Amino acid sequence: MIEVKNIKKSFGDKVVIQDVSCVMKAGQCNLIIGSSGSGKTVLQKCMVGLFEPDEGEILYGGQNFTAMTGSDKTEIRKEIGMLFQGSALFDSQNVQDNVMFPLNMFTKDKYRKKLDRVNEVLARVNLVDANKKFPAELSGGMKKRVALARAIVLNPKYLFCDEPNSGLDPQTSLVIDRLIKEITEEFNITTVVNTHDMNSVMEIGNYILYMYQGNKEWEGNNKEIIFSKNQRLNEFIFASEFLRDAKDMRMLEESGKISNDRNMEELMDKDAPTLVPPQDENGDKK
Amino acid sequence: MTIFSDIGRYLLMIKGMFSKPENGKMYWKEFIHQCTEIGFGSLGIVAIISVFIGAVSTIQTAYQLVSPLIPPSTIAQIVRDTVILEFAPTLVCIVLAGVAGSRIASELGNMRVSEQIDALEIMGINTKAYLIMPKIVAALLMIPLLVVIAMALGIWGGRLAATASGIISGSIYDKGLLEFFVPFNVIFALIKSYVFAFVISSIPAFYGYYVKGGALEIGRASTKAVVVSCILILFADYILSALLLPTQ
Numbered sequence: 001m002i003e004v005k006n007i008k009k010s011f012g013d014k015v016v017i018q019d020v021s022c023v024m025k026a027g028q029c030n031l032i033i034g035s036s037g038s039g040k041t042v043l044q045k046c047m048v049g050l051f052e053p054d055e056g057e058i059l060y061g062g063q064n065f066t067a068m069t070g071s072d073k074t075e076i077r078k079e080i081g082m083l084f085q086g087s088a089l090f091d092s093q094n095v096q097d098n099v100m101f102p103l104n105m106f107t108k109d110k111y112r113k114k115l116d117r118v119n120e121v122l123a124r125v126n127l128v129d130a131n132k133k134f135p136a137e138l139s140g141g142m143k144k145r146v147a148l149a150r151a152i153v154l155n156p157k158y159l160f161c162d163e164p165n166s167g168l169d170p171q172t173s174l175v176i177d178r179l180i181k182e183i184t185e186e187f188n189i190t191t192v193v194n195t196h197d198m199n200s201v202m203e204i205g206n207y208i209l210y211m212y213q214g215n216k217e218w219e220g221n222n223k224e225i226i227f228s229k230n231q232r233l234n235e236f237i238f239a240s241e242f243l244r245d246a247k248d249m250r251m252l253e254e255s256g257k258i259s260n261d262r263n264m265e266e267l268m269d270k271d272a273p274t275l276v277p278p279q280d281e282n283g284d285k286k
Numbered sequence: 287m288t289i290f291s292d293i294g295r296y297l298l299m300i301k302g303m304f305s306k307p308e309n310g311k312m313y314w315k316e317f318i319h320q321c322t323e324i325g326f327g328s329l330g331i332v333a334i335i336s337v338f339i340g341a342v343s344t345i346q347t348a349y350q351l352v353s354p355l356i357p358p359s360t361i362a363q364i365v366r367d368t369v370i371l372e373f374a375p376t377l378v379c380i381v382l383a384g385v386a387g388s389r390i391a392s393e394l395g396n397m398r399v400s401e402q403i404d405a406l407e408i409m410g411i412n413t414k415a416y417l418i419m420p421k422i423v424a425a426l427l428m429i430p431l432l433v434v435i436a437m438a439l440g441i442w443g444g445r446l447a448a449t450a451s452g453i454i455s456g457s458i459y460d461k462g463l464l465e466f467f468v469p470f471n472v473i474f475a476l477i478k479s480y481v482f483a484f485v486i487s488s489i490p491a492f493y494g495y496y497v498k499g500g501a502l503e504i505g506r507a508s509t510k511a512v513v514v515s516c517i518l519i520l521f522a523d524y525i526l527s528a529l530l531l532p533t534q
Contacts, residue, residue: 048408049407049408050404050407050408070305073410074308074410075410077407077408077409077410078409078410080408080410081408082404082405082408084401084404084405085401086400086401088400088401088402088404088405089402090402091396091400091402101409102409104309104311104312105308105309105312105409105411106308106309106409106410160408
């Protein structure tokens, strides 16, 4: 579990994060969402120690990370895996060496054992027969999967993902999202995902923190978010007309005004008189 | 103010390099890799420059020594001392600032921009120690070796030009090389090469490590690193010459 307590961060005169507190639980996907410039990346970088917060505390399993000295921080960092927006793979190393790097650095295992572990995590992210390929030869989705394999190779307790879907097509995004969710649940990892992809929010958001101009504006889960009455959150998640329509449909479904098992042919038929399913003489749905 | 904050950050970077390696084997591997890159990677250009500098020095010295009172072997002495004292350490190091320095700055700059340095930091690795220290130690080992090779090749290039153009015979050139030889000149050249090696590796590492922005900024940082390194090499050359060479 990661606890964020009253974090404040400024760059010069510009206040980027103002008094944000939250709790990221183990075994679930904790999402930080918000529009560009809302402070979600800075918050995540404060959490992993790439930025020092001006005020507040970050606690990893009850241990105050912000107050730790260099060597203690290093010990916590060994329990952290991170998937970067641009994957951050080492260009000069092939897939196998990239994934093996943390093992080489922090374990004294024999080469064969390390190779087995590398193959195991590569298989876990559905990436086989790519060991000898270099990052330049991989697609965006493959790079993310290699980076994810590298992030989990040391069995981290905490996994941070910065915009895991940026630059990916919707289908590949879904694959990455599901992988993150499965790995989180399988290894009981505390996962923190920084995103503004609404598909990810709905797919994996066990806990969602919505940031607005450096403040915590809303928190909840993927079931609650759709019915939130927070104006700013609604403007953010239902930015497009399509999504607003989708929300209206969902509301109608929830209130029983339309059936959620309607078929698409009926919906596409312009002559269809109503979205309410036909009823029999007793008023029951057919 | 920027210059003072830059100096401060540079000193903090140097201080930050000194920590216990997370895994000595990995640091050793990186050190050997850097020795190969800096040493063998620059050997070709150093060899070409040295031979031609020696050859040109011989021809130009012969052109200027018109007095019949000066023995022809003096040409070899002048070429030897010029190559050892100045051309091999200073000129070669200025070229190396361009070759190795720009490579160091762009490599670290690219790693910074593509978040590879952040990835290493999050793994719990001291990136200053792992990425910068092996480069500086490799430069301190390989650059003096390259300077020694440059000295030998420069003098040999001079002999080649002298015999090929018929300025003086090989035997006279060899005789001149042994006359009035001051061994301290070689030590002085090595002292200079150690100082220059530190400049060539640490200054580009500083500009590359702290780069902000994208591809354009990496290019700018690389250029700035080479320019600042060259200026510091020339400045250090003057200071060391003034301090270590007896002029009276």
